[in-house]
Amino acid sequence: MNKAIVSDEDRLFELKLQGFVFERILLEEPEKCRLTILGSFPDSFLDPSSQPQPDTKTLPAILRIEKTAVPIDISGQIFPGSPGGGFLSYTKCMEHTDIYMWLAGWISETSSREKQPQGDVKINIICPATEVHIRKYSQQNSIIVRETPEIYRQIVEPFISDSPPERTQWVVEILQGLKEQSKILFSAPEFIILPDMKWDLHTVSSLYLIAIVRDESIRSIRDLRVKHIPLLQSIRRTASLIAHDRWDIPRGGLRMYIHYQPSYYHFHVHIVNANYDAGLGMRVGQAHLLDDVISLLQLDEERSGGPEIFERRTLTYGLGEQHGLYAALKAVEVERDS
Numbered sequence: 001m002n003k004a005i006v007s008d009e010d011r012l013f014e015l016k017l018q019g020f021v022f023e024r025i026l027l028e029e030p031e032k033c034r035l036t037i038l039g040s041f042p043d044s045f046l047d048p049s050s051q052p053q054p055d056t057k058t059l060p061a062i063l064r065i066e067k068t069a070v071p072i073d074i075s076g077q078i079f080p081g082s083p084g085g086g087f088l089s090y091t092k093c094m095e096h097t098d099i100y101m102w103l104a105g106w107i108s109e110t111s112s113r114e115k116q117p118q119g120d121v122k123i124n125i126i127c128p129a130t131e132v133h134i135r136k137y138s139q140q141n142s143i144i145v146r147e148t149p150e151i152y153r154q155i156v157e158p159f160i161s162d163s164p165p166e167r168t169q170w171v172v173e174i175l176q177g178l179k180e181q182s183k184i185l186f187s188a189p190e191f192i193i194l195p196d197m198k199w200d201l202h203t204v205s206s207l208y209l210i211a212i213v214r215d216e217s218i219r220s221i222r223d224l225r226v227k228h229i230p231l232l233q234s235i236r237r238t239a240s241l242i243a244h245d246r247w248d249i250p251r252g253g254l255r256m257y258i259h260y261q262p263s264y265y266h267f268h269v270h271i272v273n274a275n276y277d278a279g280l281g282m283r284v285g286q287a288h289l290l291d292d293v294i295s296l297l298q299l300d301e302e303r304s305g306g307p308e309i310f311e312r313r314t315l316t317y318g319l320g321e322q323h324g325l326y327a328a329l330k331a332v333e334v335e336r337d338s
């Protein structure tokens, strides 16, 4: 192990990781070489200066570990109790927002930090993880639900309005200039573009950016109106320019989409290398191409008066049984069939 190149800061994160106590595997995705595990950290995890006390409290934590470039079987290498001490030789914190932190990790002595700056694995940490996070990352079955405008008004809209503001604290911190500022690629009064935390910042074939709109009144695709067409077109144009200028990605080289249901009800657009298979987040129903959304709004442009397209549309999507909307929407589906 080449300890000589480990800085104090990196050592700190190595130590922090060693404090992790494994509880159980939430999700195993061998085809993606990704593993999501649940455990806990001592509460000193959040405060680097404090020493762990014997009666220290623990905080629930989720670790999502995935390979970056090298083909490795991570599930075979992780052993309970010491994801930091066991299979990683060193780690480096790439960024952290309120409860989210992501690190690059190097496994072996043969791969060096200079040769592979993105690490052998990428580790996303959520600490303290809420019940919503634990449920989101748990293995689960899904059903397909048809959300009519009426169901939206009666069930989904109240659910969105009730979702606690802490859920999108990370967005507020970025928009207020408190976090991830050195990574911002574009900033305008309407929106910003920066790397998504899923991206390792190096591998262009898996390029993953996110455009976050500043207007917090747009919570999801349901709130989009004809007046937002210029905003969406501007995101599309700017993302293409950035990807071309910075990474030489040609015209047509990006897949841009919006999730419904999203995890975070503050409007954002996913911007991903067109050749990258971003897994379940691209599944039909949940991912709506930005181009299709713009086109639908444009078709609506000529109508005068009355509710707009996303107020009139039925949206059909898969919903996991751990989702907060599952029980209510499943009951509606059962009723509809009977």
Ligand code: M7G
Binding pocket: 097, 100, 170, 180, 194, 195, 196, 197, 198, 210, 258, 259, 261, 262, 263, 264, 265, 270, 281
């Ligand atoms: P989503 O469609 O609401 O949910 O997308 P999903 O996570 O189920 O796809 C939110 C997007 O924001 C995801 O692609 C996340 O990886 C990304 N993201 C989440 N957080 C907490 C952060 C963060 O703190 N920083 C950055 N840069 N991206 C984040």
